[in-house]
Every structure is written in structure tokens, then in C-alpha cells.
Amino acid sequence: MTLLDSPPTTATGPTVRTTARSARGPLLAVAALAVTGVVVAALSATGARARLDPDSYGPSGSRAVAELLRELGTEVVRVDTVDAALAAEADLLLLPEPRALATSELERLAGAAPRTVVVGADDEQLAALGVPAEVQGADEVEPRQPVCGLPAARTAGDVDLGGLSYRGTGGEPATGCYAVGGEATLLVVGDAVLLGDGALLTNDRLAERGNAALALRLLSRDATDGPVRRVAWVVPLPGRPVGGDRPSLRDLVADGVYAGAAWLLVVVAVVALWRARRLGRVVDEP
Numbered sequence: 001m002t003l004l005d006s007p008p009t010t011a012t013g014p015t016v017r018t019t020a021r022s023a024r025g026p027l028l029a030v031a032a033l034a035v036t037g038v039v040v041a042a043l044s045a046t047g048a049r050a051r052l053d054p055d056s057y058g059p060s061g062s063r064a065v066a067e068l069l070r071e072l073g074t075e076v077v078r079v080d081t082v083d084a085a086l087a088a089e090a091d092l093l094l095l096p097e098p099r100a101l102a103t104s105e106l107e108r109l110a111g112a113a114p115r116t117v118v119v120g121a122d123d124e125q126l127a128a129l130g131v132p133a134e135v136q137g138a139d140e141v142e143p144r145q146p147v148c149g150l151p152a153a154r155t156a157g158d159v160d161l162g163g164l165s166y167r168g169t170g171g172e173p174a175t176g177c178y179a180v181g182g183e184a185t186l187l188v189v190g191d192a193v194l195l196g197d198g199a200l201l202t203n204d205r206l207a208e209r210g211n212a213a214l215a216l217r218l219l220s221r222d223a224t225d226g227p228v229r230r231v232a233w234v235v236p237l238p239g240r241p242v243g244g245d246r247p248s249l250r251d252l253v254a255d256g257v258y259a260g261a262a263w264l265l266v267v268v269a270v271v272a273l274w275r276a277r278r279l280g281r282v283v284d285e286p
Contacts, residue, residue: 132170
């Protein structure tokens with residue numbers, strides 16, 4: 001028998017093509033799960049920062065009111081640290097999330113500007129800022145009437161307010177508006193303005209009722225009813241160290257990144273267990 005007459009041989013082992021074809025499905029599944037994990041991690045790392053952020057275009061952001069203030073000639077400076085807020089030398093200090101600041105940071109900000117607007121502060125935060133007021137209760141955000149003598153409230157009329165309600169505790173004169181059960185959800189005491197909730201400052205609600213009128217009047221006029229030249233809008237960085245210590249690499253990594261990494265490890269483990277399954281007993285081949 002010559003070489004030309006020899007019978008053709010058939011490969012019994014896996015070829016490169018069959019191996020690639022069999023691995024295509026698992027690879028696509030791993031890629032899809034990895035992309036899902038990264039997206040979830042990114043959303044969880046950045047979602048909370050958009051609340052009352054003057055740079056955020058989202059429904060809960062405050063880009064719209066910041067742009068209106070700039071059109072009125074008020075400079076809006078977004079700062080993310082106490083040092084930057086103090087260095088801004090602003091006429092008005094806005095604290096949209098005082099709970100994101102430590103007590104020591106709030107104490108440093110006390111009296112840092114001629115007027116301070118604080119949103120949703122509790123008793124501990126009010127004490128740290130030196131504001132003579134206390135929380136009386138909490139209620140839903142809904143349209144409310146001013147029923148007070150505050151010029152800004154009389155001009156705005158009905159607005160969306162609620163959240164925490166306040167009462168003055170010191171000897172300084174206090175003016176309360178938009179009451180819930182007799183307690184004010186907007187309280188002006190001394191050089192501080194307390195808002196029970198910041199819904200009227202959001203992009204989603206700014207155009208409703210008198211929200212824009214009240215927001216602009218509160219943020220563009222100081223305690224003597226003069227124009228505000230500069231607003232320091234404090235948006236603290238999440239996970240930042242308190243004080244002057246240099247942040248570590250762990251402090252700079254958002255929590256969502258760790259969640260995404262854990263998700264990827266779970267996906268890899270599941271795929272490894274699946275691919276390591278037993279295919280059956282070994283058979284003899286000629």
C-alpha cells in the first residue's frame with residue numbers, strides 16, 4: 001500500500017476551532033457579568049453625590065438654581081473641603097448636606113460668612129454651627145403657604161417645603177415660615193437660614209410654584225438685604241479624612257469600586273466551578 005492509498009486519519013482530540021467555539025459562551029457570560037458589575041459599582045459610587053450638587057443636571061441636583069444665581073451676578077463656588085470654603089471668602093455659605101460634615105468641621109464653618117443657609121440640620125449640627133435653634137419634628141414635603149412676615153416668603157408665595165421643623169431657642173429674633181403644626185420649616189434666626197428640606201432647590205422642582213423665587217431671594221440677598229457677590233456651596237467628598245491628614249489610597253477609592261471587585265470575584269468563582277464539572281467516565285479509543 002502506497003502513501004496515496006493510506007486511509008485518512010481523523011483527529012479525536014479537541015482542535016483549536018472546537019475549543020474556541022466551546023469557550024465562546026462562557027467568555028460572553030463572564031464579559032456581560034463583568035460589565036454589569038462595573039456599571040453597578042459606578043452608579044453606587046456616584047449616585048449619592050448628585051443630591052443638591054450645583055454641578056449636577058440630574059433631578060435631585062441643583063445646577064438650574066446655580067445658573068440662575070450666576071445670571072443675577074452672584075458667583076457660585078463649589079467647594080468640597082472646609083479649607084476651600086474658608087478660603088472662598090464668600091458672602092453666603094450654603095450647607096446642603098450638613099450631616100456629611102464632622103462636628104469639628106461644622107465648628108470651623110461657624111461664622112465663616114455673613115449669612116449661612118443650612119438644609120436639614122439636626123440638633124447636634126445646629127449646636128456645632130452655633131445656631132440658637134432646635135428641631136421640633138418632621139413631616140412630608142408638600143406645597144405650603146408662608147403665613148409670615150418674611151419678605152422673601154411673601155414674594156415667593158406657596159413653595160414645596162417640609163422635612164424638619166425648627167424653633168428658636170436663644171435671645172436672637174427668629175422668623176418662622178411655612179409652618180407644620182405650628183413649627184417652621186423655614187426659620188431665619190440671626191445670620192442663619194434653616195430649611196427643613198432642600199426639595200425647592202432641586203432641578204426637578206425649581207420651576208414649580210414659588211420655589212425659584214424663594215431660592216433666589218434666600219441665596220442672592222444677605223442679612224442686610226444687600227446683594228450677595230459670592231456663594232460658597234459646600235459639597236463634601238465622600239470618604240474623605242476629617243482634618244488635615246493626607247488621604248490614603250483607600251480613602252480615594254470609592255466604596256462602589258470594592259463592591260464591583262467583590263462581584264467580579266464571585267462571577268469568576270461561579271464560572272470556574274461550572275467549567276470544572278465532570279464530563280463523564282473515560283472511555284478507550286483505538
